[in-house]
Amino acid sequence: xxxxxxxxxxxxxxxxxxxxxxxxxxxxxxxxxxxxxxxxxxxxxxxxxxxxxxxxxxxxxxxxxxxxxxxxxxxxxxxxxxxxxxxxxxxxxxxxxxxxxxxxxxxxxxxxxxxxxxxxxxxxxxxxxxxxxxxxxxxxxxxxxxxxxxxxxxxxxxxxxxxxxxxxxxxxxxxxxxxxxxxxxxxxxxxxxxxxxxxxxxxxxxxxxxxxxxxxxxxxxxxxxxxxxxxxxxxxxxxxxxxxxxxxxxxxxxxxxxxxxxxxxxxxxxxxxxxxxxxxxxxxxxxxxxxxxxxxxxxxxxxxxxxxxxxxxxxxxxxxxxxxxxxxxxxxxxxxxxxxxxxxxxxxxxxxxxxxxxxxxxxxxxxxxxxxxx
Amino acid sequence: xxxxxxxxxxxxxxxxxxxxxxxxxxxxxxxxxxxxxxxxxxxxxxxxxxxxxxxxxxxxxxxxxxxxxxxxxxxxxxxxxxxxxxxxxxxxxxxxxxxxxxxxxxxxxxxxxxxxxxxxxxxxxxxxxxxxxxxxxx
Numbered sequence: 001x002x003x004x005x006x007x008x009x010x011x012x013x014x015x016x017x018x019x020x021x022x023x024x025x026x027x028x029x030x031x032x033x034x035x036x037x038x039x040x041x042x043x044x045x046x047x048x049x050x051x052x053x054x055x056x057x058x059x060x061x062x063x064x065x066x067x068x069x070x071x072x073x074x075x076x077x078x079x080x081x082x083x084x085x086x087x088x089x090x091x092x093x094x095x096x097x098x099x100x101x102x103x104x105x106x107x108x109x110x111x112x113x114x115x116x117x118x119x120x121x122x123x124x125x126x127x128x129x130x131x132x133x134x135x136x137x138x139x140x141x142x143x144x145x146x147x148x149x150x151x152x153x154x155x156x157x158x159x160x161x162x163x164x165x166x167x168x169x170x171x172x173x174x175x176x177x178x179x180x181x182x183x184x185x186x187x188x189x190x191x192x193x194x195x196x197x198x199x200x201x202x203x204x205x206x207x208x209x210x211x212x213x214x215x216x217x218x219x220x221x222x223x224x225x226x227x228x229x230x231x232x233x234x235x236x237x238x239x240x241x242x243x244x245x246x247x248x249x250x251x252x253x254x255x256x257x258x259x260x261x262x263x264x265x266x267x268x269x270x271x272x273x274x275x276x277x278x279x280x281x282x283x284x285x286x287x288x289x290x291x292x293x294x295x296x297x298x299x300x301x302x303x304x305x306x307x308x309x310x311x312x313x314x315x316x317x318x319x320x321x322x323x324x325x326x327x328x329x330x331x332x333x334x335x336x337x338x339x340x341x342x343x344x345x346x347x348x349x350x351x352x353x354x355x356x357x358x359x360x361x362x363x364x365x366x367x368x369x370x371x372x373x374x
Numbered sequence: 375x376x377x378x379x380x381x382x383x384x385x386x387x388x389x390x391x392x393x394x395x396x397x398x399x400x401x402x403x404x405x406x407x408x409x410x411x412x413x414x415x416x417x418x419x420x421x422x423x424x425x426x427x428x429x430x431x432x433x434x435x436x437x438x439x440x441x442x443x444x445x446x447x448x449x450x451x452x453x454x455x456x457x458x459x460x461x462x463x464x465x466x467x468x469x470x471x472x473x474x475x476x477x478x479x480x481x482x483x484x485x486x487x488x489x490x491x492x493x494x495x496x497x498x499x500x501x502x503x504x505x506x507x508x509x510x511x512x
Contacts, residue, residue, distance in 0.1 A: 021416075037442045038417040227416075231442050294420050294440050317419040317442050324420075346438075 010054035011147045011210045015218075020225055026118035028055040030226055037227030041319045044194055044232055045365050048153035049224035050217045054210075057121035058142045058202060059114045059128070065136025070104060070112050073128065073268060075251065077261040083108050086174045086189045089259055090251055091116075091124060092269030096276060097247040098254065100124050101239070103191055105176050113187065113202070115148070117241050131268060147210035151221060152198030152232075154369065159221040160199055163213065164188065168199065173367065182216060184209045193229065195236025195358050197367040234316050234325065236366065237287055237357020243297065244285060244313045244327055252281040253329065283310065283329045287355040293345045294324035295352065300344040301328055303335065312343060320360045324352075381505060382409040384475055388451060388492060389501035390433070395475065396451040398492065403452050403485045407439060410505055412474040415441040418467045421448075423459040424481065430454060432491050436481070439470065448480065452491050458482040 007029040016022065020031025030052070033040060043049045061070055067079040076089040085106045091099040100120040105113040116124045121143070128139060151160050157168045166179035166188055176189035185204040192198040203210050230240070239245055245254045250273065252260075260273065288295060295315035302308050310330035318325040326343070335341055335354050342349035362368045387395045393411035397404040412418065420440040430436045430450040437448040459481050463469055470478035485491070496504060 032443075033416060036417045038419065041442075227443055293422075294445070296445060317440065319419075319442070 008055070010052055011206045012052045012054065012149075012214050015211065015214060015223070016052065016225075019223065023226070025226055026055055028118065030055060033225045033227045034223050037225075037231055038319055040222060040224035040228035041231050041235075043222035044153045044196055044224060044228065045320060046153070048151060048155040048159040048198075048221035049194075049228065050159075050214065050221045051150040051152070051224050051229055052214070053148045053150050053200070054143075054146070055118040056143075056148055057114075057116040057118060057124065058146055058148065059116065059125065060140045060142055061112045061114065061137055062110055062140070063137035064110055066110050066112055069132060069137050070114075071264075071267065073131065074104065075260040075264060075267055075270065075273065076104075077264055078104055078106055078112070079109065081106050084175050084177060086176045086191050088174070088191075090256065091127060092251070092267070092273070093127075093247060094269060094272070096250045096269035096273040098241070098245045098249050098251065099127055099247060101241050101245070101256075103189070105187065105189060107176075107178070107187075113142075115200075115202075119242055145204070145206055147203040147206055147213075149201045149203065149210075149214060149217065150192055150194075150198060151201065151217060152192045152194040152196045152224075153221070154197060154371070155221070156196070156198040159217060160188075160201075162220075163216055173197075182209070182213050184213065186213075193236075193238060194232040195238070195360075195362075195366045196232075231316050231319065234314055234327065235318050235320060235359050237327070237359060239285065239327065240314060250276050250281065252276055253283055253285065255285040281332060283331050284334050285313075285327055286310075286330050286334055287357050287359060288312070288326045288328065288341060288343060288352040289318075289321065289355040289359060290324035290326075290343065290350060290352040292324075293343070293350040295326035295328075295343045295345065295350075299326075301330060302342045302344065302349060304340045304342065306342065306349070309335070309341070318359055320365060325355070325359050326352075327357075381413065382475065383498050383502050383505070385498050387475070387498060388495040389498070389504075390449060390451050390495060391504065392433070392447075392449040394449060394451050396495065398485070398488065401485060401488060402457070403454070403483045403488070404479050405451060405481050405483065406474055406479045407446075407448070407470060408501075409474050411439075411446065412471050412478070415439065415444060415446055416471070417441050418470045421463055421467055421470075421480075423461075423463070424456050426456055426459060428456045430456060430483065432487070432494070439467075439480075450483070451495055452483055452485040453487050454483040454485040456481055457484050
């Protein structure tokens with residue numbers, strides 16, 4: 001276990017150290033909360049929150065062969081999109097197992113920016129280097145040269161717009177643009193990991209400029225840390241790599257079949273994925289909402305009559321629903337939406353039901369909510 | 375990092391290594407978790423309580439206290455029979471964070487082996503020293 005001296009720090013460390021409860025995460029010293037996960041979570045659902053996500057990896061791939069290289073790595077069509085498209089996708093291994101989930105920003109035909117998980121960064125880079133094979137593109141890890149900040153919530157536009165000339169309300173979800181924030185060059189992408197409207201900023205500054213941006217945002221948005229990041233994504237039904245999927249999980253099991261572009265033929269893992277698609281996955285990721293008790297990772301899932309059908313991979317208490325919620329894997333054919341299941345909590349079965357994603361009513365919470373943005 | 379003096383450790387209570395406190399009045403013990411435990415969990419959102427009439431053993435688990443992220447077992451400072459549980463906590467678990475030694479009390483017990491068992495618990499000073507060793511470990 002590294003001492004605190006060996007842990008990496010993001011450019012915003014001084015703020016976290018001063019205001020947050022610090023923990024180790026993916027080799028970084030990061031805050032788990034500033035005030036409380038509950039408060040931070042509801043700040044994002046009701047107004048706006050900001051997250052330091054600089055620990056995530058950022059890799060640029062440039063050159064005439066960049067597009068073909070990126071297309072080979074993922075099951076989702078990338079190059080056919082116009083410049084400015086942001087794509088959620090997966091890095092697959094040769095067995096169609098998921099190496100990581102990521103966002104690919106197609107900045108130009110010969111320029112791509114990949115945002116990858118912090119804990120997967122070195123293995124993703126290794127995978128990319130091993131499968132590269134061409135002189136017609138260059139890979140540059142820009143993680144340490146940049147800062148990444150997420151601004152999430154119904155008031156995200158209100159919080160960020162004063163700091164940038166880019167007309168944020170005009171941006172479609174899953175698009176990005178290069179602009180400035182507080183005068184500093186920033187790629188702004190309308191994406192996020194909370195289920196809410198929001199933006200992720202890739203700031204081309206890893207020093208005091210980034211801190212100026214963070215502190216300016218903190219005047220109108222609530223600083224939020226790792227605890228809230230996890231409870232928000234779970235409530236939104238978004239999987240966490242390492243918990244809800246790993247290299248032995250294929251995209252169909254993970255309920256991410258929509259990521260697989262039907263018109264794509266050859267990419268790493270395409271053959272085994274086609275076989276899996278033909279047979280159908282043997283288990284599948286589903287959401288469970290509890291009547292009582294909080295489901296936790298590794299708790300067993302049974303059918304209403306007690307037969308074991310699966311396991312929980314992520315569980316928490318939902319601040320919005322005020323019930324325990326979880327995602328996990330169940331054998332196919334899977335129980336239907338609304339069907340009762342039991343989760344074994346400390347040796348006793350506790351009743352829950354299969355739930356849709358997101359767990360909350362998306363006419364009330366989330367980016368689809370029925371109200372004007374502030 | 376926070377120092378042990380940041381955590382309230384009231385006099386007049388006995389403490390366990392698992393961060394429960396006990397207030398002994400005659401043969402009864404009122405039990406809760408310490409300020410240190412409450413701050414470590416932070417937002418307490420859920421708890422499971424024993425039933426009134428249930429027998430408990432010293433240092434055996436009698437329930438749980440949960441935050442969004444974590445589950446913490448509750449260990450009884452004394453053997454005995456549960457005579458009361460703080461039902462308000464089921465609707466307002468955050469009372470434990472707000473007032474861990476007051477409104478956030480968790481159970482009351484009839485302690486069956488009070489005199490023997492109280493010798494195995496920590497005094498306020500011993501618990502403060504114990505917290506200091508935990509903090510030094512960080």
